Amino acid sequence: MKDPKLHKRKYFNFHIYSVLICLFFGGLQFETVQAQETEEGFFIHDSTAFFEQVSSMLKEARKKDANEFLERFEPVWFGGYFTDEIRQKVYVTADKMHEKNMLPFPDFHTYLNTVTTYVTSGQDLELFDVWHKAIDELQKKRSTREFKSYLRFSEKLFTENALHKSLSTYWRTTSSAYKFEYTTEPRIRIDSLDLYCYSRGDSAVIYNTKGVLYPLRNLWEGDGGVVNWHRSGFSESELLAELKTYQIEVNKSYYEADSVEFKNTIYFGDAKLMGNLLEKVEANVRENNAHFPKFDSYDERLQIKNIIPNVDFEGGYRQKGRSFIGSGTSENKAKLTMYRNGKPFMLAFSKAFSIRPEKITAIEAE
Numbered sequence: 001m002k003d004p005k006l007h008k009r010k011y012f013n014f015h016i017y018s019v020l021i022c023l024f025f026g027g028l029q030f031e032t033v034q035a036q037e038t039e040e041g042f043f044i045h046d047s048t049a050f051f052e053q054v055s056s057m058l059k060e061a062r063k064k065d066a067n068e069f070l071e072r073f074e075p076v077w078f079g080g081y082f083t084d085e086i087r088q089k090v091y092v093t094a095d096k097m098h099e100k101n102m103l104p105f106p107d108f109h110t111y112l113n114t115v116t117t118y119v120t121s122g123q124d125l126e127l128f129d130v131w132h133k134a135i136d137e138l139q140k141k142r143s144t145r146e147f148k149s150y151l152r153f154s155e156k157l158f159t160e161n162a163l164h165k166s167l168s169t170y171w172r173t174t175s176s177a178y179k180f181e182y183t184t185e186p187r188i189r190i191d192s193l194d195l196y197c198y199s200r201g202d203s204a205v206i207y208n209t210k211g212v213l214y215p216l217r218n219l220w221e222g223d224g225g226v227v228n229w230h231r232s233g234f235s236e237s238e239l240l241a242e243l244k245t246y247q248i249e250v251n252k253s254y255y256e257a258d259s260v261e262f263k264n265t266i267y268f269g270d271a272k273l274m275g276n277l278l279e280k281v282e283a284n285v286r287e288n289n290a291h292f293p294k295f296d297s298y299d300e301r302l303q304i305k306n307i308i309p310n311v312d313f314e315g316g317y318r319q320k321g322r323s324f325i326g327s328g329t330s331e332n333k334a335k336l337t338m339y340r341n342g343k344p345f346m347l348a349f350s351k352a353f354s355i356r357p358e359k360i361t362a363i364e365a366e
Contacts (some may be wrong), residue, residue, distance in 0.1 A: 029179070041095025047087060051077055054094075054112065061146035069109060073116055081119040089132055090115060096139050102148075109152045111135075117158040119253035134186035138210060146216055150186060153215040157188070163195075163213050163220060166249035169281075170198040171220070188213045195222070199253035200233075204292070205358040206243065218251040227279060228262075232322040233287035238265050239319065241277050241295055254280035262295045264319065267304050273297045282314060290321035300332070306356060310335040315353075327352035 036285035043050050051074065058066035076082070080240040082090070090112075097107060116127060131154070138147040146246040156162035157178070163171040175193040180186070190213070211224030221243065229239035239262075246257035258280075261272040283294065297317040307313040307324075315334025329336035333349040350362040 007184075014215075041092070043091055043094050045088070047077065047082075047090045050091060050094075054108070055189040056065040058104050065105060065109070069113065073112060076116050076120055076271065081116075083125065086115070086119065086125070086128055086244070093132075093135060093139065100144055102144065103118065104162065107151070108149060108153055110148075114151060114158060115157040116121070121158055122210070123158075123176070123178075130182070131180040133182045134180070137182060138186075146244075149216060164214075164218055166251065168199060169251060169253045170197075171248070172196050185214060185216055187197065188215065195220075195225070197253055198283050202281045202283060202285045204231075204279050204281050209260070213250070218249055220248040220250050222246045222248065225340075227293055228320070229293060229321070230289070231285065232290040232293075234322075238266055241276070241293065242272075260295070262297070262319070264324075267307060267324075271303070275299075275317075288324060292321055293319070294321070295319040296327075302326070308357070308360065310339040313353070313359070322356060324355040326355055327351065333366070 002239045043053055043209055055066070055070055062306075076300075093111065096109070097111065102108065117245060118131065119125065135147070138150055141147070153164075156165050161176055163172050163173060163184065165171075173190060173195055176188055177192070178189065179191070181189060187210075191210050195209055197204045204227075205212040206222065206225040206227055207224050211220055211222035213220050222243065225243045227241045227243065228234070228236045230236050232239075240256075242261040243257050244259055246255065248255040257277045259274060262275055262277075263270070263272055273295075275295055278292065278294045278296075279309045280292045280294075282290075295318065300316040301314060302317050304313040304317075307326075310358040313326050313334070313336055318327050320323035326334040326336070328349075328351050330351065333354055335349055336348040336353060337344050338346040338348070348362065349366040352362070352363060353365075
């Protein structure tokens, strides 16, 4: 006959072994799940887990800045703005950023803030892939310099319509209708915009233009547009220059354009002069001391009747801010003919006459 105590002991031991086996294999199963969740990379590819990982990472770096960002990021991340496809791109990009030892601030913060701004900006979500293609391609490069530069540019573009922004120079567009393209480098095409430059308290603008921006080179290639002399005290229609093709280094606060068509309705009516335009944003500019925009005519022997009452002009034409500079050379100086009672009574020659509506001055006049 079997001993009942022995039977109970064996049953008890069997039960303990069963529990231990379950815990052991359960632990293996749990570890397997964890491994599956993280096998794609450092970040778990799940919206809640990813958010928690990112939150911890940012808070450990800069708690205050992280909390401010997460207050904006969380309702967007969980608010239906991110499609599954966009989330997957974010996961993969974050993993690659971690592989390259990028920092929570500014790198991860800039990337997450940029994609958040994109999905809430009203931009076509179908074009997200086109914009993000540049991110993907730049991540393949060994150096992270261009990747970080493009992130900073994109953040300013989506938040401020900025083509470039630094402490000294700020170029921005009035249009948010961007077309992203990527061949060997990222570029942004804008088919219609007014282009503004701000620097040192002054501003300049090109109206009704279009063009392509190469952000990694800080280069804008423009096509068409109108510049006026309004900040020099003239009405928008009195003096203006019509641009053809031109280039601007947007990290600078000046540019030059060739073969522009200049109109001065005060002196020339509807006639146009061909020449060169130089535009520059200066500090402490007022109407009476503005030196830009500056236009130089190609024709050095223009004849202008009654440039002011009873005075005719012959020579080259330069519009320098508010002043009209009548220009000449040592061999062929500019000339003023002054009339009295309808007849010439005085001639003046100089390499440069400064002619304003209120006065004429000359350097070394004869």
